[in-house]
Amino acid sequence: MHISVHKKIKVGFFIAFTIIVGASVLSYLIGKNLMHNANRLNHTVEVSKRLERVTKQLKDAEAAIRGYNLTKQDAFLHPSMEERSIRIEQEYRNLRRIMDDPGQQKNLDTLKQLLDVKYKQLTAGEQKDFSKGSRISVGEGEVSMDLIDRKVNEMTQIEEAQLYEKSRLFEFFSNLWIPVVFIISLFAILIGVYSYVILSKEFRLQLHIEARMKLYQRELQDNITLLNKSNQELEQFAYVASHDLQEPLRKISTFSDRLQTKYGRELPPDAAELINRMVAAVSRMRVLINDLLTFSRAGRMMPETMLPVDLNALLQDVTGDLEVALLEKNGTILMDQLPEVEGNDTALHQLFQNLLSNSIKFAHPGRPLEIRIKRELLTGREIGLVKEDKWDETFCRITIKDNGIGFDPVYADRIFLIFQRLHGVSEYKGTGIGLAICKKIVDAHNGYISAFGHPDEGAEFVIILPLKQSRED
Incomplete structure (x- = not known):
């Protein structure tokens, strides 16, 4: 020892x-x-x-x-x-x-x-x-x-x-x-x-450690500078790429509309089917590009954007946006009174919208959809995931549970990876980026997210967010 x-x-x-x-x-x-x-x-x-x-x-x-x-x-x-x-x-x-x-x-x-x-x-x-x-x-x-x-x-x-x-x-x-x-x-x-x-030996060792630390700090600062530069270039590339990709998509969509309008009745059935499939592909491509942009921006939260957010009001806005889709599934949302947390309002809106949309998308066809949102206030000491230096901080654990089709527990970690899908595109629409965006948003808020589920029983997503953001983070 x-x-x-x-x-x-x-x-x-x-x-x-x-x-x-x-x-x-x-x-x-x-x-x-x-x-x-x-x-x-x-x-x-x-x-x-x-x-x-x-x-x-x-x-x-x-x-x-x-x-x-x-x-x-x-x-x-x-x-x-x-x-x-x-x-x-x-x-x-x-x-x-x-x-x-x-x-x-x-x-x-x-x-x-x-x-x-x-x-x-x-x-x-x-x-x-x-x-x-x-x-x-x-x-x-x-x-x-x-x-x-x-x-x-x-x-x-x-x-x-x-x-x-x-x-x-x-x-x-x-x-x-x-x-x-x-x-x-x-x-x-x-x-x-x-x-x-x-x-004397300890003092010499301390001097050596300090010298190495200064060297590591310089290297770390250089790496941070390179990383920031790379991120800026990546952001510029994503913006330019999305803009350049959107333009030909718009042209394809425009030309397809003109073909259908001008020659729709004259086109043979197989040609009309091809045009319809092309329009659908363009639509999916447009959604994918927008999701990629959202994913690239999800992890960047400036400290000045971290403000008090009323989660009750935020979820009211989210459920309002999803009202039509919820009615189609004959669904209801039961929600506890949620606290106020420090965070980015837009990012948190995206987080809960993606999670609720996921529950609606994977609703069980044989029963009305029911989504239950619970909350619990805990200290960092009571949460096994939190580091020791944050044991005295207060966290809110939010559980979103539905009675949808669920998933196999072996895929609990995989579903937060980008482009990872548990179902084919033909079964359920989507890009496979939504839950990856949720993971990036929660990480940017110094929180934790996990998923639990069983086939035909439903899925449960657990989000742990600090009530106050540490400014040094």
Whole structure:
């Protein structure tokens, strides 16, 4: 299956766009995880540092109390235990603020309790009156400090474990980030190169097509000019030929009339019969010439001649012209209300006159003639014959059906060809041009005509005409 270049480009850009969007989303997620793990790394490091500060300040405070107990020097009590306690409390609050792990928060609560116990011991050791037994117990201090160290070590180990996991994730996403960015960039470059190649090829092809189109347009214009010239010459030839043919026919007809008038009684019967046959032949020749002229002009419709035509009034004129012939066949015409269409009034008059004359000519001898004219308004979409660009236009389908002798359906297309007859001249008069003229008139109006029939049942002609003529046609 052949796929057009435009479709290939659309599919290629869609795939490229999808991959780039997917890769961009992946890159965004990687970057987001990278930033998150970087923040978590900083968070873990900060927690570990603050825990170390708490331990260091406690040990400094304990060392100061021991130094004071040994030397009795007040310098060891600066800063005081109250000031040291404020610093430790500040570190605890900072830890409470930044610590978001539920397990670590519980450990922090336990550490706070141990700090409170240790603070009381240190405060007691700061007293200067040792006679009252308020001196810090070395054993109790070591126990409480050991508990604090264990809890801090436990919390530090948890943070270090988290630090290791976050470091591993940070390293993973860091290593993944560069290949993803590289692949996206490489793919974008490849798409750009591919697009440039395809578009350049398409552009060159378009230039080639435009050059060929211009060449074809020039050739077409030349052919149209030649065709118009040929048509003009053909029209002039038809006019001259018809004029030159009519003149000898008139002379033959005149001389025949004179012979019959002057020597009619003296002519032998066989001579009179020959003259009568000659006059009949001249008459048929005259009709044939007129039909040929009509046929040659039927397909030429100038846009300015396409005017609104009331088909009801037009058919009234046609039936008036055919009134005598219709009475001879004891015929009736039943007609729907017809719409107004744009067209050439003279040509449409010729169209319906030929079709109705055809029904009258081929009336069934065993029954009264009945002609039924129906109409139906349809859109181009509802008509299978209409091109897609005219699907929204409105058309009128006119059906002319009679109960005449009909015809074999195998000849449905043949009857619209010039000089094609289904019956001999001796049976039915005519030149075999009438329906061909109808076909040319309908074609000139951008319409369609078809015929259906069955022997001894009648014939049906279907005409499809647009209500409005397209001016570009």
